[in-house]
Amino acid sequence: MSLVAENLEKVEKYIKEACDNAGRQRDEVTLVAVSKTKPAEMIMEAYNQGIRDFGENYVQELTDKIERLPKDIRWHMIGHLQRNKVKYIIGKVVLIHGVDSVSLAREISKQAVKHEVTADILLEVNVAKEDSKFGFLSEDLPEAAAEIAELPNINIKGIMCSAPNVDNPEKNRQYFAKMCKICVDIKTKISDNSSMDAMDVISMGMTGDYRVAIEEGSTMVRVGTGIFGERDYSNKK
Ligand SMILES: *Cc1c(COP(=O)(O)O)cnc(C)c1O
Numbered sequence: 001m002s003l004v005a006e007n008l009e010k011v012e013k014y015i016k017e018a019c020d021n022a023g024r025q026r027d028e029v030t031l032v033a034v035s036k037t038k039p040a041e042m043i044m045e046a047y048n049q050g051i052r053d054f055g056e057n058y059v060q061e062l063t064d065k066i067e068r069l070p071k072d073i074r075w076h077m078i079g080h081l082q083r084n085k086v087k088y089i090i091g092k093v094v095l096i097h098g099v100d101s102v103s104l105a106r107e108i109s110k111q112a113v114k115h116e117v118t119a120d121i122l123l124e125v126n127v128a129k130e131d132s133k134f135g136f137l138s139e140d141l142p143e144a145a146a147e148i149a150e151l152p153n154i155n156i157k158g159i160m161c162s163a164p165n166v167d168n169p170e171k172n173r174q175y176f177a178k179m180c181k182i183c184v185d186i187k188t189k190i191s192d193n194s195s196m197d198a199m200d201v202i203s204m205g206m207t208g209d210y211r212v213a214i215e216e217g218s219t220m221v222r223v224g225t226g227i228f229g230e231r232d233y234s235n236k237k
Pocket residue numbers: 034036057078079162206207208222223224225226
């Protein structure tokens with residue numbers, strides 16, 4: 001059994017346990033395998049275990065992998081997206097996780113119209129108000145969401161966050177709980193908008209804290225290291 005297959009077995013077991021702890025069904029949580037910096041061969045090992053959702057951070061790397069790998073893979077753009085790169089990924093990914101400004105959403109909308117597709121997005125929340133993180137502050141979110149929801153060919157599917165880097169994942173439980181509150185809050189505040197009525201994705205939880213995230217209501221976890229091992233950035237800028 002390959003290392004990736006072994007790791008996936010563990011991750012799957014932990015996801016199931018966390019679902020059980022919270023009285024949730026396993027199918028309420030999507031596992032996105034974060035494959036940034038990892039070669040196509042490793043992605044295929046996960047693919048052969050049945051994984052179809054993969055997350056990437058860098059546009060060039062993502063588009064290269066889309067070309068080379070099976071067409072039934074659902075690609076997630078999870079990294080910080082620059083406006084001038086939107087055109088390269090529009091129509092090629094199932095979900096853009098890190099929408100952190102109205103101007104980025106405008107560009108996504110514009111490119112989606114041009115390519116005659118609808119772009120599904122998540123709004124990124126800087127849930128712990130960290131200077132180093134992208135994302136909307138929770139207090140700014142309802143207004144931004146209302147504005148973005150008006151844009152053509154864009155669908156707000158939910159929210160995402162990257163919780164603080166902590167030694168003990170329990171420290172992030174409060175932030176995961178807050179994300180769920182934020183999601184309910186936006187839904188009630190802007191309930192009359194049709195492009196938001198299925199706003200039920202909460203993308204949160206990474207290798208260090210996905211179990212806690214699931215216990216607090218995550219519907220999508222993004223696990224990289226826990227599946228593919230440590231990343232080597234030495235050939236990246
Ligand atoms: C890299 C990355 C992940 C995966 O992180 P791991 O700790 O390796 O699981 C998840 N989400 C985002 C936004 C990332 O950039």
